[in-house]
Structure formats: structure tokens, C-alpha cells
Amino acid sequence: MEHIVIIGNGIAGVTAARHIRKLSDKKITIISAEADHFFSRTALMYVYMGHMRWTDIEPYEHWFWKKNRLELKNAYVSKIETDKKTLQFKEGGTIHYDKLIIASGSTTNTFGWEGLESKGVVGMVTKQDLEQIEKYAPNNKECPRAVLVGGGLIGVELAEMLRTRNIEVTFLIREENFWNSVLPPGEAAMISRHVKSHGVDLQNNTNLDTILADEKGKVRAVTTKETGEEIPCSMVGICTGVKPNITFLEGSGIETDKGILVNRKLETNVKDIYAIGDCAQQRETIGNRKPVEAVWYTGRMMGETVAQTICGNPFEYNPGHWFNSAKFFDIEYQTYGWVFHEPKEGNTHFHWHHEDDTKCITIEYEIESRKFLGINTFGIRLKHETFNQWLNEDRTMDFVIENFKQANFDPEFYRNFESEILKEFQNTKTETV
Numbered sequence: 001m002e003h004i005v006i007i008g009n010g011i012a013g014v015t016a017a018r019h020i021r022k023l024s025d026k027k028i029t030i031i032s033a034e035a036d037h038f039f040s041r042t043a044l045m046y047v048y049m050g051h052m053r054w055t056d057i058e059p060y061e062h063w064f065w066k067k068n069r070l071e072l073k074n075a076y077v078s079k080i081e082t083d084k085k086t087l088q089f090k091e092g093g094t095i096h097y098d099k100l101i102i103a104s105g106s107t108t109n110t111f112g113w114e115g116l117e118s119k120g121v122v123g124m125v126t127k128q129d130l131e132q133i134e135k136y137a138p139n140n141k142e143c144p145r146a147v148l149v150g151g152g153l154i155g156v157e158l159a160e161m162l163r164t165r166n167i168e169v170t171f172l173i174r175e176e177n178f179w180n181s182v183l184p185p186g187e188a189a190m191i192s193r194h195v196k197s198h199g200v201d202l203q204n205n206t207n208l209d210t211i212l213a214d215e216k217g218k219v220r221a222v223t224t225k226e227t228g229e230e231i232p233c234s235m236v237g238i239c240t241g242v243k244p245n246i247t248f249l250e251g252s253g254i255e256t257d258k259g260i261l262v263n264r265k266l267e268t269n270v271k272d273i274y275a276i277g278d279c280a281q282q283r284e285t286i287g288n289r290k291p292v293e294a295v296w297y298t299g300r301m302m303g304e305t306v307a308q309t310i311c312g313n314p315f316e317y318n319p320g321h322w323f324n325s326a327k328f329f330d331i332e333y334q335t336y337g338w339v340f341h342e343p344k345e346g347n348t349h350f351h352w353h354h355e356d357d358t359k360c361i362t363i364e365y366e367i368e369s370r371k372f373l374g375i376n377t378f379g380i381r382l383k384h385e386t387f388n389q390w391l392n393e394d395r396t397m398d399f400v401i402e403n404f405k406q407a408n409f410d411p412e413f414y415r416n417f418e419s420e421i422l423k424e425f426q427n428t429k430t431e432t433v
Helices: 011-023 042-049 063-067 127-136 153-163 185-197 294-311 384-392 397-403 418-432
Strands: 003-007 027-032 071-076 078-083 086-089 094-096 099-103 106-110 145-149 168-172 200-203 208-213 221-225 231-234 233-237 242-244 260-262 272-277 280-282 324-330 331-337 347-353 358-366 372-378
Touching: 003 011, 011 071, 042 153, 063 145, 071 208, 071 260, 078 185, 086 185, 094 127, 094 185, 099 127, 127 233, 145 153, 145 231, 153 168, 185 200, 185 208, 185 324, 185 347, 185 358, 260 272, 331 384, 347 418, 358 397, 372 384, 372 397, 397 418
Parallel strands: 003 027, 003 099, 027 071, 099 272, 145 168, 145 233, 168 200, 260 280
Antiparallel strands: 078 086, 086 094, 106 242, 208 221, 221 231, 324 331, 331 372, 347 358, 358 372
């Protein structure tokens, strides 16, 4: 019987295993050193915040794995011998595979700061990271202040987590406003104000210089590069993004760059070895997408794709139109299509901002053709399927605004803002004529 081995039990690896089982009777082994069972990584923050228990973020009961003949192994893969089709484990022992799927995910991205090895320096990617946060920031007595470094989605999640326990947070970001490299200026400024409104000391245009430890090796402070200011703290959260977890592939012959290089069928350069999820890097980029995408839904889609290929129905990975969602404390964020922090050449932005400073939209569109390219929305829930259809149909900006009500997610419970948006758009058109 053909043996499929999957390294990693995150959304990509587990989706691949589930779909291979649906399509075949192949032997399947899932290997992970992080946790015994698959869990929802996006829900990690809610365990710390007390909204959910650990068991609540495990989507499947423990009997699910045995019933579906999915063998689980808690181990760390230290080496892949591709010529022998064998994996070696750090704990000792080996396992043979016929086909191998690498879904090893991400690890915290760091930049060589002095003091990174100090106790109390944490990331926010793995179960072990959450355990470290619980250890070093159990309450505001043990951790009166934490310093967070880096202005991405992980950073704002960690800030919200710590504030629920009344821990003071100083947030160092190198940009003018939060997530300024991704969001248009109006949105970045609004989110910065919102983060500050939750008691976060957001310090923009500020870089970490050094992490200082006490005589026991425990974090006691950080210094900033611009002024040399020393900020006392009991924990440092490294939130400067993630990178593919691929160090164990050294000497395997599997080609890597930032991630594991794959083609559209998610095949590596080595026969019978595939890579999916955060650790995979497209040899040829797909549209405006980044070659490495650490996004939940793309990992799921890659898992479904590779399962079909392994089960004799090969087809290419095609994630479709870009979309994503997140939450900045109380403000929900959605994006469909492409809205860049500055419009691409030949494009422009239409921006609407509500007076309560918690709701706005930005739409990017082509100036000459008025083709709708994408939308960011904050504080307003809109339908994914509607915008996906409009992007497929190459609708114009005018069509989107005039039919905005069709995209309202739940008109029964959420206030509508279509009339205000349309009025602002008409005023903008009048001013540009």
C-alpha cells in the first residue's frame, strides 16, 4: 500500500490528509512536533484571552483520526534522505515514505537583535509561543509592561491579548502609521488611532536596537535605535512577520529560496515530494500575489490541490482573486482584489471615511477604463461572493458604488452606509470633472 507522509499538521497538511482519505485508501501519516492534534491557529489568541479553551480550538474529536485511518506521530523531522525516501527524527528513528508532502508552516522572523536569546522574548506563531506568553505574561503583576516590535497582524493580535489582562503595551513600529506598507494612508492612520484608543503606547518611526536582560537572563528592558531610550518591560513580543520553516531541509537536495520552490502542481524539484502552505514558494508568481503566502485559506486550497494530484487527478493550484480578513481590536477588516498602499500607475483610490473614525472603505480602480480592481473595508461587513463575481465580470467602479447595497453582508442587523458612500463618490466625481 502506498504510504503518504505529511510533515506538519496545520491547515495545509491536515486538509491534504482529509482529501487524500476521501479519494483513496492510501496509508497516511501526519508528523508534527508542535501539537498532538490539529488546531485552529487563528484562534490561539482567544485561548489566552479566556474566550475559548484549548479543546475548543481543535475542530475534530480525538476519535476522528483513528476512525479515518490517519496515523499521527509527534516528532521533529531533522533530516530528509530523498535518495532513500526516508525521514530521520531528532528523537531517533526513521520512517519511509512513497510520497512526501512538506507542510511545515512558518516560524517567527527575526533580525539579529542583541538579546534575542533572553527569557521572555516570544513570538506568536505556535502553540509553544502561546505557552511562553502565558508563562511570562500571566498577569499585570508579573508583567507590568510588554514591548511589541513590528506592525503587522500578529502584533495587533498580541496587543489585544495583553490588554485584556491590563498589561501595559508599548508598540514599536518603524513606519509613520500602523501597517503603512500595506494599507493606504487614510486607513493606516485610522487604525493607528484605534490601537491607541485601547491604551496602547504606539511609537511610530521607532526601531528596536537592543533587548536588555537582568542577571538571571530575563528581559528587563529594550532600547530604541533612534534615541537610545530605555523602556522597562518584562516581555518582548517579536511581531516582525514570519518566514518559511525550512531549516531542516539543509542537505536534502530540495531546492529552496525563501521557501520551498514549487511549480503550479506544488511539486518540488525532487520526484514524489510536494510542498504546500506557508513553507511553499511559487517559482512563478500568480498575478499580484506574493510567491510565499502565509494565509490560512491558501494553505487549505493547496491541501485540496495536492490531494487531487496524488490521487491521480493532477491539476494546477489556482487561488483566484485575492481576499483576506482580520480584526484590529473592535474593527473588522476585509479586502477583495487589490488595493495597494499607493495606487499603481494608471490607477487611483476612492476613499470614504465615517465620522465615528471606526469605518472606512478604499477602492482602487483604473482611471481611464474605470475598471474596479479591489476594495478594503473597515467596520462594514461585505459579501465575499459578491465582490468575487464583480471582479470576474470586470465591473466598473461606477457599477460597484451604485450596486453597493447588494454586497451588504447582513442588512437586518447592521446599519447600512450605501447612501453616504454614494454621496461622497458623486461629490468626488463632480470635483474631478
